[in-house]
Amino acid sequence: SEFSSDEQLLEMYKVSLRHEIRKNTYDPHTGNVIVSPNRALAMRIVARHYIKLFTAKDESSLKLRKDYAFPLNSVLNEQDARQLTAFFCWTAWAAVTNRPNDDVSYTSNWPHDPLVGNTPSASILMWSLISILMLLAGIGWIVWYYARQFDVWREHQEPAHGYAQEDMMTTMHITPSM
Incomplete structure (x- = not known):
């Protein structure tokens, strides 16, 4: 045997x-x-x-x-x-x-x-695989959309009066409470 x-x-x-x-x-x-x-x-x-x-x-x-x-x-x-x-x-x-x-x-x-x-049954494995693929596709779409729109968004991020010309932290006066 x-x-x-x-x-x-x-x-x-x-x-x-x-x-x-x-x-x-x-x-x-x-x-x-x-x-x-x-x-x-x-x-x-x-x-x-x-x-x-x-x-x-x-x-x-x-x-x-x-x-x-x-x-x-x-x-x-x-x-x-x-x-x-x-x-x-x-x-x-x-x-x-x-x-x-x-x-x-x-x-x-x-x-x-x-x-x-x-x-796991065959249907559980199939639906798990489909779920993972859908998750990856959704993440991929979000990354693609962000990359496509980033330049458009960046134009609207500049302050109305432009960026600061000097670093505020270097000219700051330290008080006793700091």
């Missing part, structure tokens, strides 16, 4: 993870997202980590905050930390879960993460 049994097992886990994470389990009738027991356990473990990190109640979380270069006095209370963790969970769900009846996530497969199947 081309792959060892460990590599095959790892690939099996990757496929299983991708299927579980990308499947849209949102129930529009109840407004709930249904997750598997394994995913719920993982979510609780991650939530516990973030709550501990943002509330900084022990030495290990203080050390981790220092390692992450968090401001040491910007500690959240328990409720705010739970709400922030819920926001992280929701944004992670939206970034990897497929839209209903579609094969791209709610964030159009962004950020890029091949492990969970977040890779």
Whole structure:
């Protein structure tokens, strides 16, 4: 076999993870997202980590905050930390879960993460390229227009009585307030 049994097992886990994470389990009738027991356990473990990190109640979380270069006095209370963790969970769900009846996530497969199947589709690549080309064309048009009009604008920039004949800074009298 081309792959060892460990590599095959790892690939099996990757496929299983991708299927579980990308499947849209949102129930529009109840407004709930249904997750598997394994995913719920993982979510609780991650939530516990973030709550501990943002509330900084022990030495290990203080050390981790220092390692992450968090401001040491910007500690959240328990409720705010739970709400922030819920926001992280929701944004992670939206970034990897497929839209209903579609094969791209709610964030159009962004950020890029091949492990969970977040890779750009052909249409995303095409529209990104078109957007970049339009941006460059717009910048090019602005530069062309400015270069074409610069001489016309420069004529109107000369002061009505002409430019100064001497440098005002060299003849200035310095006062004590200066």
